[in-house]
Amino acid sequence: MKRLWLWMVVLALLLLPAGVKAAPKGxxxxxxxxxxxxxxxxxxxxxxxxxxxxxxxxxxxxxxxxxxxxxxxxxxxxxxxxxxxxxxxxxxxxxxxxxxxxxxxxxxxxxxxxxxxxxxxxxxxxxxxxxxxxxxxxxxxxxxxxxxxxxxxxxxxxxxxxxxxxxxxxxxxxxxxxxxxxxxxxxxxWRKGQEVVYEANPNAWRKPRVKTAVVKFIPESTTRVSALISGDVDVIDNLPPALSERVRAGGKTDVIAKQSPRTNYILMVIKEGAPWMDVRVRRAMNLAINREAITKNVMMGFAKSVAIIQGPASFGFNPELKPYPYDPAQAKKLLAEAGFAKGFSFDVYIPRGRFMMGKEALEGIAGQWAKVGLKANVRVMEWGAMKKIIFSKYKKNVKPFLYYLARMNTAFSAEHMFAGAISSRSAYGGFRDKGVDAMINDARSTLDNKSREKKYQEIARVLRHEKVPIVPLYQTFRIFGANKKIDWKPRADGKLIAAEVGLK
Missing domain, CATH: 3.90.76.10 (Dipeptide-binding Protein; Domain 1)
Known part of the structure; x- marks a missing residue:
């Protein structure tokens, strides 16, 4: 009887469709x-x-x-x-x-x-x-x-x-x-702001690599690293470069880094009453930043400066454009010409824990701005509260401000970056220009790849040399910490997707 039962199990397994995969475990x-x-x-x-x-x-x-x-x-x-x-x-x-x-x-x-x-x-x-x-x-x-x-x-x-x-x-x-x-x-x-628990979908045609995945939301970097080293979590994202050696020294954990298409930048709410309504002020704010010092000393080499908003992996990238040079003397001159020889003060917002070394980088930039008379009040906020401020930016009773954001170029195209940060329709942008909007729309509808690429390159040139709508900073590496039992490689688009994480 036992032998008959065994043969029935073997036969059932042999008759399974070729595409059916074993149920995920772990x-x-x-x-x-x-x-x-x-x-x-x-x-x-x-x-x-x-x-x-x-x-x-x-x-x-x-x-x-x-x-x-x-x-x-x-x-x-x-x-x-x-x-x-x-x-x-x-x-x-x-x-x-x-x-x-x-x-x-x-x-x-x-x-x-x-x-x-x-x-x-x-x-x-x-x-x-x-x-x-x-x-x-x-x-x-x-x-x-x-x-x-x-x-x-x-x-x-x-x-x-x-x-x-x-x-x-x-x-x-x-x-x-x-x-x-x-x-x-x-x-x-789902406990909002705390954790999400995923279980394998029995109806899925694409199976996850494990049966259960738990995602814990840990905004503070040191807390994330401690959770990894203690074994409370298996993978962490946004690992600060300064803590990478601590992860390597853990014995059971390692550092995984990959250059990503995520650009960090500072946006300005360009509206009446803002000192930076004058393009000379916007240019001065860019020239007052020593990007090389920030990428070397704060980001510890895990970032590369950009000229405008996209990097070399992006369709429409303009290789002729270079990052703004560090020129505080010229920045002071431009501020004086615009009527701000004594500088001015303003608020600049950044979400807590959302961007790798974002707060530290912004504080460094604020220090550089101070040398030319620009007094930046760095305000660290929870993302939900900051979004409300961003979405109310054009209301008359809201003072003009700056805000630090980053955008992942998951479409690997200039269009994706322009749509999210430059276009007048962008919910997160602070720049509105009908002429630039028309250029973006024209490029998107151009079928010929070479012609479309040239149009995007020209838009980038106009933004870099003429409009100066943002303060572009750098593209960061995505740095992860992982337990050595984990079987996973970082994606080109920088995303950490639970369904792709497996066990060795």
Whole structure:
């Protein structure tokens, strides 16, 4: 009887489809600096969100760990006309609640993002969409208002597909905490600002590398490092360079570093009443910063200065542009010409623990500004409180201010960076210029790659030499600490995605 039972088990295993993988096992615990604010995949856009939502949801396209474009829910896609993209979907894929992933789900998901009532921060990526057409159950066409060659790269970042029935049945508050997607994990528990617990999705066609992943939100760097060394967490992100030797000395932990396309910069709210309404002041603020000293002494070599907002990995990068030189004498001269020979004071905000050595770098920059008469009041805040200030920046009763942010170029394109920090439509930008907006829109709709690249390079030249809308700083390395039992390599886009972390 036992022998018969054994043969039945063996036969069952042999009859399993070739694509079926064994159920994932094990558990990993990650310690991350930035916390996400919602599990609604269509409302906001940020690096913490883009590191969590891919665990639960899927997009039509995606970026492989090496940065290359790859298919995800789309089995294939092509441009059938200058303003029409056709996507063939994978068959047999289901959401975690059992609903099918089909063309109707794709249509619903993008229409939800584009709905003005949603006030989606992702709208700017898909604003070129005119309509979505369901050809058949597994074929969908996206019609654009004008040619948009940047659509595929953006479809590899946002545009997560959700089940229409479920998302129609519930209000936004419920959906922000109870997500349903087709990704490798389901979200089992979320204590906002503290931790998220993921469990393997039994319906997923892409399996996670472990059964359970716990993400603990630890904004303070030293606390994250202590948690790693003590074994409370297995991987941490945003490891400060100054603490890297402590991680290496732990014996069971190591440092993993990779150059990332994440640019750190300081934005200015350019509006009436701001001293920096005068471009000479904006130029002076750039010339007063010794970027080489900051990258060497604060970042300990784990950063490279940039000329404007994107680095060499970006499509549209202009190699002719160089970072602003350190010239405090010229900065003083420009300030005097603009009527600020005695300088002025202002607030500059930075979120607590969100950017690697951000507070330390900003304090160093404030010290350099002080040498030319610019008195910066560095204000460290929780990210939620800081966002409210940023979003109210154009209100008449709000004094002009500066704020330190960073943007990960996950689309590896100048368009992505311009859309998030330079365009007038950017929720996080502080610069509004109709001429620059027109240049950005024109470049995005140019189909020829070489022509589009030249247009982006020209936009960068105008920004660097004429408009000076921001204070560009540097692109940082993404530095992680990891227990040696972990099997994982950092991605080209700098994201730490729990579903990709395994055990040796």
């Amino acid at each position: 558990k990993v615990v990650l310690g991350m600096a930035g916390a996400l604010t919602t599990f609604d995949p269509h409302t906001f856009s940020s690096l913490p969100i883009s590191m969590h939502h891919p665990n639960v949801f899927e997009t039509l396209l995606a970026r492989a760990p090496d940065g290359s474009m790859t298919n995800q829910l789309a089995e294939s896609y092509k441009m059938v006309a200058p303003t029409v993209w056709e996507f063939k979907l994978r068959k047999g894929v289901k959401f975690s609640n059992g609903d099918p992933v089909n063309a109707e789900a794709v249509k619903f998901s993008f229409e939800r993002i584009l709905d003005p009532k949603m006030k989606s921060r992702q709208y700017r990526y898909f604003k070129s969409m005119a309509k979505l057409e369901v050809v058949d159950e597994h074929t969908v066409r996206i019609h654009t208002k004008k040619p948009d060659p940047m659509l595929p790269p953006f479809l590899a970042i946002y545009g997560f597909i959700v089940p229409p029935k479920y998302y129609k049945q519930h209000d936004k508050k419920h959906l922000s905490r109870n997500p349903v997607g087709s990704g490798p994990f389901v979200m089992k528990k």
